[in-house]
Amino acid sequence: MISKSKWIAGALLAAACLTAFAQDGDTRKEDDAFLLLRDSVRRDDASKAEFYAARLANYAIPSYVDYYRLKSHFRDASAAEILDFLKRYEGSAIADRLRNDWLLELGRKRDWAMFDQQQPLFVLDDDLQVKCYTLLSRLSKGQNVANEARALLVNPPNYGEGCGALIAALSQTRQFSAEDLWAQVRLAGEMNATGPARRTIILLNGSDKKIAQAIDLPAVALAKGAGQTKDEHEAFLVAVGRAAKTSIKLSVLALKKALPKLTPQERAIGWANIALQASYVIAPETSEYWRQSSGAPLSIDQFQWKARSAMRDGDWSLLRQTIAAMPASLRADPTWIYWNARAMAAEARGNTPEVLALYRSIADRQDYYGLLAAEELGRNVSIPAPGAPPTPAEIAAIAASPGFQRALKFFDLRLRFEGTREWNWEVRRLNERELIAAAEYARQNHILDRMVYTAERTRVQADYTHRYPAPHDDIMAPTTRTLGLDRAWVYGLIRQESRFIMNAQSSVGASGLMQVMPSTGRWVAKKIGLTDFVQDMLTDVRTNILLGANYMNMVLGSMDGSQVLATAAYNAGPGRLRSWRSSLTKPMDATVFIETMPYYETRSYVKNVMTNATYYAALFEGKPQSLKARLGVVTPKGYTQQEQQQTTFSSR
Incomplete structure (x- = not known):
């Protein structure tokens, strides 16, 4: 017979479960209403937006409910209404977003008094049109802004009304x-x-x-x-x-x-x-x-392609002249600092003090050009010892932050854009210890892309297992071992492709960790005898890694074992790489080949993947690594393995 105390305990437990279930159901209903509110504003349906907002009086993210409610009638909203929102949520990401929206509207109306009051408060200040309106406001007061305008006005497809108006005003005032x-x-x-x-x-x-x-x-x-x-x-x-x-x-x-x-x-x-x-x-x-x-x-692109043509021809003198003629802002880019140093070293037949000074100016960067410059100074890639791990109290402080709570809520709703905005907003004001704690908090919540982003911002106490994670290694290690693939290279590619977001979906339909296209998945599945493949399997971790790694191996084989070529082919397609490679008449330094690939996206992709792979190799092997050795040389199709080895040896 059940005792009275046990019966009471069971009843209380059942009641608690029913309450939790009801609360969970209410939460789901509110989440659905919030998503419908967001969608109504995007479709410019003010009445529906108000309908859903009214049902979210106690929602977990009130600032966004108020933001969407205000956005539904933004052009008719009074300044008092907007200022009230900004005051209530000052210091938050969504307040800065609304200020951005308002600055565009104030600029369009030429309300320079209010614009000038609000513009210095715009924290991110990352909107091209707002920048144009800022110059237009200054121009209306008689200031000379021509030089700043020339530096700013370099991307006509994104000009909009603000930049178009700025150009017209510069013409009318004869500053242009x-x-x-x-x-x-x-x-x-x-x-x-x-x-x-x-x-x-x-x-x-x-x-x-x-x-x-x-x-x-x-x-x-x-x-x-x-x-x-x-x-x-x-x-x-x-x-x-x-x-x-x-x-x-x-x-x-x-x-x-x-x-x-x-x-x-x-x-x-x-x-x-x-x-x-x-x-x-x-x-x-x-x-x-x-x-x-x-x-x-020359335009910015023309300057850069003239320089790339010179380096492809090995005309170091012309390369130096072209870089010297570039606008100062372009000349100061690490890309052209590095290549200017390379050109000077080639002409001088060695690293002169001036060349070494250029390398030193970018060698502390932890990106592609920083690593190449550091190698010229005799420093290979090594992994520093991590600082002290974050304490539970430090992680708890991050978890208690309303901004990070909003981010997690958005990630749960699969609103990755909003979640990323909230996370990044909070990260920008953290110190080193807080960054380490936030990266660990992201790891604990399986938000690996934000873990990487956060860890990359540390400078003194960097934890490279946060920067270069290796999840699902129980699947990856045996897969790469069976195929004879470089595990560091595969992880380097995944880090660039998806930042370890398993449900990542590209605009062209690529899916999962390794961003496998459905047609590629079917083709590889057939090649390796995976007879039960269906497209939904691309979001399964094991299947995605199996198909992606096998495809990498096939592409690597078709590119004569060159990781540089195979990486580019994975991004741009093997057909394009065969075409680009066919232009070679002799072996070429891989850094030159990468720099002169026609597609900006592919150039950036290859640089990032190969840099990632070098860091992963340093982590996995526990010893310094050479990015230059990993890049090697690129040869025309048909070179034998012995010829490739001889070319690589002679290029060092």
């Missing part, structure tokens, strides 16, 4: 010359930004229809010829560059035919436009096109 405006027209043409090109050419009394045709229908514009006026010449030159994307030969013929009508500088601009497109496809005549572009005012 006609040449400044023509530079903007050319840049817009180069970047396929028809709207900004049309707006700017009107300021020059040119034909917006002709510049639009040059960008959108370049073959038609070329057929009409260069014309007679300045704006017709400029539109023609834009068309030369645009048409070269599909046919360099056609553009060359059209430019040569028009040469008698063009000034020397216009001819140089035409050749620079062709040279840029030729660089993207590694055309054999690229160097000659750049030679003929001498005297042209």
Whole structure:
């Protein structure tokens, strides 16, 4: 017979379970209402937004409920209403987000009094249009902002109303010359930004229809010829560059035919436009096109591709000259500090004091160029001893932070954008010990991408197992061992592909840790005899690693064992890599090959993966590693293993 005390205990337990179940059900209902509120605002449905907001009076994240409620009628909201929100949530990520929204609206209305009051309070200050409005406000007060505007206005597709208005005001106040405006027209043409090109050419009394045709229908514009006026010449030159994307030969013929009508500088601009497109496809005549572009005012991309062409040709003198001519901000980029040092060392046949000073200026960076520079100074990659682990009290302090609690709530809701914003906002104000504790807290909550992000911000007490984690090694180690794959390389690729987010999904449909495409998954499954494969299996850790590692192994074999080529092929596709490799007539230093790959995304990807792999190898093997040795050289297809080894040895 059950005792009375046991019966009472059981009843209390059952009641507690029922209460918890009811509360859990209520929480789910509130979460659903919050997601519907967010969706209503995104669809600009104010009535539904108010309906769902009214049901969230006690929601776990009140600041976001209030944010979406305000955003649903933002353009009609009073300044008092917005200021009240900012006061209530001052110091939070969502308050800074709302201030960003408001600054855009204030700039659009030209309410400079309120704009000037709020702009210094915008913490992240990472919005291009807000930056343009800031200069526009200063310009309205008679300040000279031309130099700052030239440095800022380099990406026409993202200009929007604010930057367009700034260009118009700079023209009207004569702070921008006609040449400044023509530079903007050319840049817009180069970047396929028809709207900004049309707006700017009107300021020059040119034909917006002709510049639009040059960008959108370049073959038609070329057929009409260069014309007679300045704006017709400029539109023609834009068309030369645009048409070269599909046919360099056609553009060359059209430019040569028009040469008698063009000034020397216009001819140089035409050749620079062709040279840029030729660089993207590694055309054999690229160097000659750049030679003929001498005297042209170059865009940021043109400067960089002229430099890459010089390094591919081994023309170190031209590389130095090109870097020296770059704008100061570009010249100060670690990429060009490193390559300037390489060019100087090649010309001097050794590392002079000036060269060593350049290497030292970037050698403490823990990225691709920092590691390469450090090796030139005799320092290979090694893993420092970690500092003291975080205490339970330090981790508890992180867990108690409302910002981190909001982040975890958003991650639970699968709102990764909002969760990441909240997490990053909190991380920016932490000291070293707090960063270590936050990284460990992320690990404990299985948010490995934020663990990596947080750990990378430590400087003195870095824990490299947080920076370079190796989850699922019970699956990875036997898989790579069976295939004979370098485990450090595979983890280096995963760290770049997904940051260890198992349910990561790319815009093109790649899934899981190793971001395997469904078509690739089916193909690899068939190759290795996995007969029961279905697409949903790509989000299973074991299957994702099995298929991804086998695909890496297949690509590596097709690229003659070169990790550099295989990494690039994993990102850009084996077909493109075969095409890029076919341009080689002799072995090439892998750093040069990587730097001159046509796709920005693939260049960055390979640099990051190979850097990651070097750190992982140092962790796994417990000894210093050489990034340069891992990169080696890239050879044309058909080199024997012995020839590759001889080439690698002779390049050291």
